[in-house]
Structure formats: structure tokens, C-alpha cells
Amino acid sequence: MKFGVLILEGPYQHESSDSAYHFTKAALEKGHEVLRVFFYQDGVINSTKLMEPQADDRHIQRQWSELQEKYDLDYVVCVAAAKRRGINDDVIGPGFKIGGLGMLTEVAIEADRVVQFGA
Amino acid sequence: MGEEEKGEKLMIVFRKAPYGTIYSFEGLENVLIMGAYDQDISVLFIDDGIYAIKAGMETEAVGIKNFSPTFRAIEAYDIEKLYIDKDSLEKRGLSIDDLVIQPKVIDAEQVESLMEEQKNFFMF
Numbered sequence: 164m165k166f167g168v169l170i171l172e173g174p175y176q177h178e179s180s181d182s183a184y185h186f187t188k189a190a191l192e193k194g195h196e197v198l199r200v201f202f203y204q205d206g207v208i209n210s211t212k213l214m215e216p217q218a219d220d221r222h223i224q225r226q227w228s229e230l231q232e233k234y235d236l237d238y239v240v241c242v243a244a245a246k247r248r249g250i251n252d253d254v255i256g257p258g259f260k261i262g263g264l265g266m267l268t269e270v271a272i273e274a275d276r277v278v279q280f281g282a
Numbered sequence: 283m284g285e286e287e288k289g290e291k292l293m294i295v296f297r298k299a300p301y302g303t304i305y306s307f308e309g310l311e312n313v314l315i316m317g318a319y320d321q322d323i324s325v326l327f328i329d330d331g332i333y334a335i336k337a338g339m340e341t342e343a344v345g346i347k348n349f350s351p352t353f354r355a356i357e358a359y360d361i362e363k364l365y366i367d368k369d370s371l372e373k374r375g376l377s378i379d380d381l382v383i384q385p386k387v388i389d390a391e392q393v394e395s396l397m398e399e400q401k402n403f404f405m406f
Contacts, residue, residue, distance in 0.1 A: 169404070171305075204308050244308060264315040271402040272290050272321060282298070282305050282405050 165196045167270035170206035171281030174223040179281035199237045199270040207245045212256040224256040231258030289321030293400045296331030306334040309406025317359025324363040335381045
């Protein structure tokens, strides 16, 4: 199946980001396609490399970046939501890119299912 | 509508009250962008989401822009399939006349069948 993934919540405060990560990873391991992961609303904060969790905790941005590298995934961080929250090209981690909200519509058209995490 | 079928069936659902959180405002931004893609778009207001289109919001005291009137722009974006859940209105003591736009009032069964038709959803 062709999936799109939409994340609306920020890291650590809310489990949505972790759930989205585990879903994306599991879908790929099962041989499904993930056309795009779209970070919207507070979800854009998952992309910042400025996060520094304690050493015994997961590093949410790095987890996402490593998964992107392994599967060559398409990660889009919504520009309007990012600007509001101080996220820009200087702070996003490897594998993320800033893009327009229209790229969420595109994946809703192309994917068999958009799976939303948060809200 | 008698027009040619256009695009995929996509639905945006407003479920949360405005201003307390940003869900509905950024949900509205999503609707306005989607309108440019020439798809078969439906918008549903349900639960506290109906407050997003309540007329007469006075938001000055909380220092947040009143964005409810912006919902009127939806029709200008060629999105004509606007729905509101009957039960949600009644439970909150509101009527269609209390709103800035006039979506079609539908009951729970109609909500269900409408949702069954859709390809993808966004919930805000």
C-alpha cells in the first residue's frame, strides 16, 4: 500500500511523533511504500537538530533522520507552520526539507491512505 | 451539481474549538490551500469544531485574531461541499443562523455515509 504520514504534534510532549515514527518504520519493514511524511502544526518541531534530550532517552530528530537516510524518504516540514515556530533551514536536521502546505494535498491525492498522528 | 467529477474525494474535519489551540486555524489554512488543487473536497464541522464558524466571536481580549470570518473565503475557493453535524449544533444550543457560513446540516447517518465515500481525511 502507498501511505502518506501526517504528524501534528511536537516531540516528547506528545506520543504522536513516536507513534508516527514506529508506524512509518513498521510499514517500510513490511514492504509498503511511504510516499511522504508531512510535518504540520507543532509536528514541525520534530525536525530541529537543536533538541538535546538526556543521553538515556531517544533522540527524536535523529531517529527520523536515520530512517530517512535508510529508505530515502521524503520529509516535508510545512513552511507556514515552521515560520510560526522558529523552524527554518538553519535548524532542521538531515533529511528534512521545508516545503509548502500544498505538498500535503499532493500526498492525499496520491496515497492510498494518509495516516494522521495527533489532533 | 451536474459538473464533471473532479479529482479525489478528500475531507477536512473540524472537531476542536478555536483559539484554545491552533488546530482549527491551521486546519483552515490547509482547506484554503487544498482548494487550489481542483479535487472533490468536503468540509465537515462536528463536535466543538462548530465553534470555529460561530458568528460574533470577540477575540480582542485574548489577543488572537478572529479568524472565523475567513471561513467565508472557502466558497470563493470553489469548495461547496460544506457540512455540519446536526447533533453537535443541538447539543450546544446553536442554530445555523448563529454561524458565519451556512453549511448543510446533516445527521449522524449522513456523516457516516459521507465519510465512507472519502479517500483521505484530515482532522483538525
